Amino acid sequence: MTEVLLMDLIVKPDVIPHNVTHAFLASIILIVTALMVKGSLSLVPRGLQNFVEVIVEAIYKLVDENIGHHWGKTLFPFICTIFMFILLCNFMGLVPGFAAATSNVNTNAAMAVPVFLTTHFFGIRVHGVSYINHFLGPIRSIAALPLMILMFCVEVIGHIARPITLTVRLFGNMTGKHIILLVLGIIAPMFAPAVILCLGVLVSVVQAFVFALLTTLYLAGAVEHAH
């Protein structure tokens, strides 16, 4: 089910798949925007800097509230990059002639697996060996060893479910929207796809925000002091 897109004029889709080329395009757009904003910074923002500052401030408020000041500054670029990249890829899927890079499982997994690895890396970096206390549940004493083992198994399953659910949630939303547009475009060509496109804009923004929010919450859970 390979559709013909504008990118096929530049790169053949058999050689490099659509999600890779469109992910590259989104990255190039983000880097060019960042360089353009950095080149002419002013204290009172106007135009493009204003727009970028709105997004950056919103995500920084989210990160600051959940992770705190100390590690929030370190982890903020990661989370904000993920949010902007997913938002841009989702919006590219709405434009006819382009495809959403996030409607392919590989792009989403390429973002969810580093989130998983980052949580454990920062957990070990902050807590050291006592990071294992996060997995052992509320009561940590030799007398409660069966409870600790049970809690460890449950926490391992929950942790393995995280990158899977992050990937599948984003993939399902984007591919489902695409398939609904396809089916409704065959059945009722004029009006129904317009409604689904409006819903698609909402879903794109919400799913990008949910991915960033969940990343923030997982990182906050790994970095905070265990109770």
Place this chain on the structure above:
Amino acid sequence: MKKTLGLILLTLTLMWIMAPLCFAEEAAAATGGKSSNILYYALAALGSGLGIGLAALGTGIGQGIGLGGACEGVARNPGASGKITTTLIIGLAMIESLAIYALVVVLILIFVNPFGKLLQ
């Protein structure tokens, strides 16, 4: 009276669901050449319809309860409606993702045919 009526309806429903399965197996055995692919797609269609329907049912109930709580919160405290709306949208997206998992399984069943390679 109501129990017997419910029992009769249940029996009829099960009959109507199981009948196409028996006929499909007979038809597949009769044609013989098609390696019973039709049976897989028939069952996949049935399973997909039921799966998505049940997922939508659960999602509808869950999001309805969440929405009810949010409306009550805004009614009690209209000043906090911004925060409540944000929390509501995030909660709805999380509940929606459970239906999306069911959708992904259905897409795998219909388009990927996971047992096709195994049987060949």
